[in-house]
Amino acid sequence: MYKALPASFFGKEEVEKGNLVILPSSAASHILSQSSKSPMLFKITNQQLNIHSHCGVLEFTAEEGYCLLPYWLMQHLGLSEGDSILIESTTLPEGTFVKIQPHETAFIDLPNPKAVLECSLRNYLCLTQGDSIVIEFAKKKYGIDIIETRPANAIMTIQVDLQVDFAPPKDYKEEPVLKKEPSITFGKEEEKNNNGPKIITGYTLEGKKVQITSRNGDDGEREYDPRQHRIHNGIKNTPAVVNPNYWDNMKGGRKLNQ
8 A cells, every 4th residue: 555646746747747656666676576577557546436547657766655646647546645545566458449538629629639649648558448647738738538448448558559539529519500591582482472362353345343363373364254254246335434424524525425
């Protein structure tokens, strides 16, 4: 068991760029007595919260009984300064696939985010599904969630051919598509508005008022049948105009005999 402290407290800023920890020198002899495999990988656990991750070791220069961790790893494990952690030596399979999710759209807007990620992952000897790591580029830090790893929930990532897939960033939002109503009505709409019946008013030669109803938007003339309005026994002696007072209203005019 070790007490956890942020590595930045001791000027070890380089630790913040990966998942390497600093252990006391006594840990080196203990680990080497158990296994001589390289790289040295560890399972690190907060037993109070039952949260674990995996890490490598940068050096064995910490004070006895202490482990110096990246601050992002302490946050992920829910650790405060001086909390106890369990560190166990372990082995992990070589990784073949990892799916990540950036916290910000700004990361995928970088000129070449995949190259930035691949370069930054060199500081991570292993990845654990569910971790939320931090990578730094151009003096800015970006949060990255490890959504999926293959072939296991924790993988070794050095000297392997690792396929990387991106999930949409957490803050990504699709822009709403605004539907505009057409300002001009065409074709069928015009026909639809003009399909109602029309009433056409006119006068016969006898001066009688006649109303004709058209159907389906026809102009009414097509509905007029002269045989239905014929005058029996020829043309009657009727005024030439509908208004019989027409000539009376005209100066100098005369009235026709009826």
